[in-house]
Amino acid sequence: MIEKIKLIEDKAIRALDSIKNLKELELFKVEILGKKGELTSVMKSLMNVKAENRPLIGKLVNESKEKILEKLTSVESHLVTEFKRAKLKKERVDISLPGKKVETACEHILTQTMREIRDIFMGMGFEVVDGPEIESVYNNFDALNISKSHPSRSTQDTFYISEDSLLRTQTSGMQIRYMKEVEPPLRMISIGKVYRPDFDVTHTPMFHQIEGLMVGENVSFANLKSILRTFSEKLFSQANVRFRPHYFPFTEPSAEMDIECGICKGKGCRSCKHTGWLEILGCGMVHPNVLKEVGIDPNKYQGFAFGMGVERVAMLKNKISDLRLFFDNDIRFLKQFK
Numbered sequence: 001m002i003e004k005i006k007l008i009e010d011k012a013i014r015a016l017d018s019i020k021n022l023k024e025l026e027l028f029k030v031e032i033l034g035k036k037g038e039l040t041s042v043m044k045s046l047m048n049v050k051a052e053n054r055p056l057i058g059k060l061v062n063e064s065k066e067k068i069l070e071k072l073t074s075v076e077s078h079l080v081t082e083f084k085r086a087k088l089k090k091e092r093v094d095i096s097l098p099g100k101k102v103e104t105a106c107e108h109i110l111t112q113t114m115r116e117i118r119d120i121f122m123g124m125g126f127e128v129v130d131g132p133e134i135e136s137v138y139n140n141f142d143a144l145n146i147s148k149s150h151p152s153r154s155t156q157d158t159f160y161i162s163e164d165s166l167l168r169t170q171t172s173g174m175q176i177r178y179m180k181e182v183e184p185p186l187r188m189i190s191i192g193k194v195y196r197p198d199f200d201v202t203h204t205p206m207f208h209q210i211e212g213l214m215v216g217e218n219v220s221f222a223n224l225k226s227i228l229r230t231f232s233e234k235l236f237s238q239a240n241v242r243f244r245p246h247y248f249p250f251t252e253p254s255a256e257m258d259i260e261c262g263i264c265k266g267k268g269c270r271s272c273k274h275t276g277w278l279e280i281l282g283c284g285m286v287h288p289n290v291l292k293e294v295g296i297d298p299n300k301y302q303g304f305a306f307g308m309g310v311e312r313v314a315m316l317k318n319k320i321s322d323l324r325l326f327f328d329n330d331i332r333f334l335k336q337f338k
C-alpha cells in the first residue's frame with residue numbers, strides 16, 4: 001500500500017513536469033485527483049486497511065496529495081502566464097497600419113444658410129417663430145390684402161387641401177398669426193417650407209422662405225433699408241445694395257432689394273445677366289389694410305416686412321446654378337459645403 005502511494009506520487013510529479021498546456025493539465029486533474037482518479041481510489045481503499053495501520057496510511061496519502069497539489073498549483077500558474085503572453089502576442093495591434101476612414105455627415109447647405117440668416121436677425125433683436133405648413137386661405141391670402149381675383153390664388157400656383165386650407169405658398173401668413181398675438185413694438189422672423197406647383201431649374205414644388213416683420217410707432221422705410229443693408233453686409237459681405245420699386249399686395253410702398261454682383265463687382269457678367277446686380281429679396285412697408293385686419297391702428301403704428309427664398313440666397317452665396325441639386329441628396333454635392 002505504501003509503495004503504491006509512493007508510485008502514484010512519483011508518476012504524478014513526473015507527469016506534471018511534462019505537461020505543456022492547460023488542456024493537458026485538466027486531463028491530469030481528472031486522472032489523478034478526480035472522482036475516479038488514482039489517488040481518490042487509494043483513499044477509498046483505506047476502508048480495507050487494518051484499523052491500526054489506517055492513521056499512518058491516511059497520513060501518507062494526505063502528504064502525497066499535498067505535494068501533488070503544490071506542484072500542480074505552480075505548474076498551473078506558469079501555464080496561465082504563458083497562455084496570456086501567447087494570446088497577447090497573437091493579438092498585438094500594429095499601430096503602423098493605416099486607420100479605417102469613418103465617414104462623417106455634414107449639415108445640409110440649406111440648413112447652414114437658414115442658421116446663418118437666423119443668427120444675423122436674432123443679433124438685431126428679431127424673435128424667431130415657427131408656424132404650420134398647412135395654412136388657412138385666410139392667413140395665406142385674405143388677411144394679407146390679396147384680392148379674391150389675384151392670380152397667385154389659382155390652382156396653377158397653389159396646392160389646395162380644401163376650400164379653406166392649403167399648403168402655404170409663402171411664410172407671410174406668419175405675420176398675421178404673430179401680430180394677432182403680440183402687441184407692437186415687435187420684431188420677428190419666421191423660416192420654413194413653402195409649396196407651389198412649379199418644377200424647373202429655378203423652381204421646386206417645395207422650397208424655403210424667410211419672412212421678417214418689424215412694427216413700432218416710428219418705424220420707417222429708413223429702418224427697413226438700414227436693417228436689410230446690415231443683413232447683406234453680414235451674409236454676403238456686400239454693403240452695396242439698391243432698392244427698386246415693386247408691387248406686393250401686402251406692402252405699400254413695396255421694393256425689391258438687389259446686391260452688387262460679387263463676381264463682376266457691378267460691371268456686368270453672365271451671373272448677373274449683365275446688370276451688375278443680383279436680386280435678393282422683396283420688402284416694403286406693411287399695408288394699412290393688413291395692420292387693420294389684425295387689430296393694429298395704422299395711424300399709430302407702422303411696420304415693414306420682407307421675404308426671401310433660402311435656396312436663392314444659398315445659390316448666390318455659393319455660386320450654385322441648379323436649384324434641384326439641393327434636393328437630389330447627392331452626397332458628392334452636399335459634402336462640398338462641409
Ligand SMILES: [Zn+2]
Nearest residue numbers: 261264269272
Ligand atoms: Zn456680375
